[in-house]
Amino acid sequence: MLELDREVGEIVEREAAMQASVLRMIPSENIVSDSVLEALGSIFTNRYAEGYPAKRYYQGQENNDALERLTCARACELFGAEHANVQPYSGSPANMAAYMAVCQPGDRTVGLGLNSGGHLTHGWKVNFSGQLYEAHQIEVRQDTERIDYDEVAKYCDEVKPKVLFIGTTSYSRAFDFARLREIADACGAYLVADIAHVAGLVVAGVYPNPVPYADIVTLTTHKTLRGPRGGMILCRESLAKAVDRAVFPGIQGGPHLNQMAALAIALGEAARPSFKAYGEQIVANAKCLAQHLVDRGLRIVSGGTDCHLMVVDLRAKNIDGKTAATALEHAGIVCNFNAIPYDPNPPRRPSGIRLGTPSLTTRGLKEPEMALVADWIVRVLDAPDDEAVIANTAAEIKAFLQKYPYHHQG
Numbered sequence: 001m002l003e004l005d006r007e008v009g010e011i012v013e014r015e016a017a018m019q020a021s022v023l024r025m026i027p028s029e030n031i032v033s034d035s036v037l038e039a040l041g042s043i044f045t046n047r048y049a050e051g052y053p054a055k056r057y058y059q060g061q062e063n064n065d066a067l068e069r070l071t072c073a074r075a076c077e078l079f080g081a082e083h084a085n086v087q088p089y090s091g092s093p094a095n096m097a098a099y100m101a102v103c104q105p106g107d108r109t110v111g112l113g114l115n116s117g118g119h120l121t122h123g124w125k126v127n128f129s130g131q132l133y134e135a136h137q138i139e140v141r142q143d144t145e146r147i148d149y150d151e152v153a154k155y156c157d158e159v160k161p162k163v164l165f166i167g168t169t170s171y172s173r174a175f176d177f178a179r180l181r182e183i184a185d186a187c188g189a190y191l192v193a194d195i196a197h198v199a200g201l202v203v204a205g206v207y208p209n210p211v212p213y214a215d216i217v218t219l220t221t222h223k224t225l226r227g228p229r230g231g232m233i234l235c236r237e238s239l240a241k242a243v244d245r246a247v248f249p250g251i252q253g254g255p256h257l258n259q260m261a262a263l264a265i266a267l268g269e270a271a272r273p274s275f276k277a278y279g280e281q282i283v284a285n286a287k288c289l290a291q292h293l294v295d296r297g298l299r300i301v302s303g304g305t306d307c308h309l310m311v312v313d314l315r316a317k318n319i320d321g322k323t324a325a326t327a328l329e330h331a332g333i334v335c336n337f338n339a340i341p342y343d344p345n346p347p348r349r350p351s352g353i354r355l356g357t358p359s360l361t362t363r364g365l366k367e368p369e370m371a372l373v374a375d376w377i378v379r380v381l382d383a384p385d386d387e388a389v390i391a392n393t394a395a396e397i398k399a400f401l402q403k404y405p406y407h408h409q410g
Helices: 006-021 034-040 062-079 091-102 149-159 177-187 199-204 237-251 257-270 273-295 321-330 358-362 367-382 387-401
Strands: 083-085 108-112 134-138 163-167 190-194 216-220 231-235 309-313 336-338 352-356
Touching: 006 387, 034 257, 062 083, 062 199, 062 231, 062 257, 083 237, 091 163, 091 190, 091 216, 091 231, 091 237, 108 149, 134 149, 149 177, 163 177, 177 190, 199 273, 231 237, 273 309, 273 358, 273 367, 321 336, 321 352, 321 367, 321 387, 367 387
Parallel strands: 108 134, 108 163, 163 190, 190 216
Antiparallel strands: 083 231, 216 231, 309 352, 336 352
């Protein structure tokens, strides 16, 4: 690439060097296999396939149809779903299509609030989901920082939503999907489960699978699933036509076929026994890291984690999340600042940071290494303005990571 476009090539080379030399702990990031990368740059980049298999608006679609059928079949088999749509460009379009499949503008919805761990597309006021629909938000309990299902049931009985849209970006506890199904049935709502973050953990069998309970399941194909950036929708056969119409022509044109090819490969990788072991290790690493941080004087929101991520309350260190995330980045630990439930601080300088273990686990780090990671994090939080501490930590991490390759074969 340097020979073809030096400016772009140099940026790519710098990014590659950076990714390999730091602890990437953003929960929504991971490292794809060489095969997934190859598919993303494949000849399918040249094609356009508006429509669905055997119902395209272009000629010459034989291979495109075969690819989409294969990808859908792999998705349905992996998750135990009746129908899959693999065309969404990402998670937010997948969520928009889910709403459009079962709602009309102005319908009432209930979703998990942003500071309680939900996503923008679950009804936040500045998002389409809070502007097109009459969105109501549930929050975690202030004392436990966990969902109170009895309170959710009571709230839904009062609101009578058309959709109960449940999912997470920073809620670290497993959802009780069977209970949520009961709540949705009692108030006459569709149940939509957004498992963007935990899809890979569902496949690995270390996180509850919502497919038997939810009417629609949305997910992203990267994060813990370790595929290309993209989205997917799983649903009951009775909603297949509505979901497909919502994706196309509802909100999208032709799918990204190179992304679809990469997804087919990632789904094939996720069906291997080694992926189950990978998912188990992600959760084991997260639980271990959380405990080490607690042992070093930090508080984990909700008291721990059932998945790949955690939110760390930094108030004991008298540092805000933005300052902490910036100092950690300079020290070779990449995470993001994050609000805690009922956060007294403003959104741009919240009280917490969000940490995840998918990328570290892909590189081969296990429980013993989580103690080192915790030590480095606390060292930086204790001296965020000490340039020597920051520089020494970054050098230690860079040297340490030379033992852990930055690619895998799936």
